[in-house]
Amino acid sequence: MSSLTRVPRASRKQSDDRRADFEQRVLRAVEELLADGTPYTEIAVQKIAVASQAARSTFYRYFPDKSQLLIRMADLATADLFAAAEQWWETEHADHESGVVAAIGAMIAGFRQHRYLLLALSEVAAYDRDVGAYWRERVATFVDMVRARLESDRERGLIHASVDPAATAIVLTSMVERSITVAFAPSSGIADDALAAALGRAIWLVVYGDAPRK
Structure with a gap:
């Protein structure tokens, strides 16, 4: 009998794939925002979230602050x-x-x-x-x-x-x-x-x- 608490391998892979896709979107968004010369410290989290097409809550689930994001x-x-x-x-x-x-x-x-x-x-x-x-x-x-x-x-x-x-x-x-x-x-x-x-x-x-x- 499989464990009731164990996450199926397929589900873990889907979760990993979603995270990888999300991180790549955030990376592209941050680099595009930096490209115009705006210092990193002046780029708001909300602006990064919008540019990466992510909800603010989703963003903070992966990155608790801008230091961890960078x-x-x-x-x-x-x-x-x-x-x-x-x-x-x-x-x-x-x-x-x-x-x-x-x-x-x-x-x-x-x-x-x-x-x-x-x-x-x-x-x-x-x-x-x-x-x-x-x-x-x-x-x-x-x-x-x-x-x-x-x-x-x-x-x-x-x-x-x-x-x-x-x-x-x-x-x-x-x-x-x-x-x-x-x-x-x-x-x-x-x-x-x-x-x-x-x-x-x-x-x-x-x-x-x-x-x-x-």
Whole structure:
């Protein structure tokens, strides 16, 4: 006999699908509202709810406040961005900088797609405790992955023995994060491919520029 309290699998899937659809509508609505230059803090919840075709009560059932909304939207927006970076760090790339440039290019493309939301995230993280803690933890996870890869490459003799994996991981991650944020300012005039080439070359030279040659 099936449990009277257990939710059938089909019902759970329908519920998950409804939530995913709702979150995507909210993400599109928030990004469209940010696109005209309105600061995130000035966008009312009611306006987001209307733009995403959701009742205010439905909105608050998923997002208790605007900080939690921004955190969830950032999760959705950065999924592909971090996946591109992680894919590069999981492959062999010591021989040439082209692989680094390609990975950074994919990250920049992901940032370009969600630039209004991610720029708002960077701004709000500076003063909102919950958003700031979320973003620091998100970045720290990536730093740990980079550090682990650098440690592995150093043990295998692929990078110079003097490279400090922990410090270098922080430097590289901060360089990428800050460079993309600054380059996406309206007045920078830097093309995405030029930014990818410059960042990719800088990263490769830092990690492999003085690597032992066989």
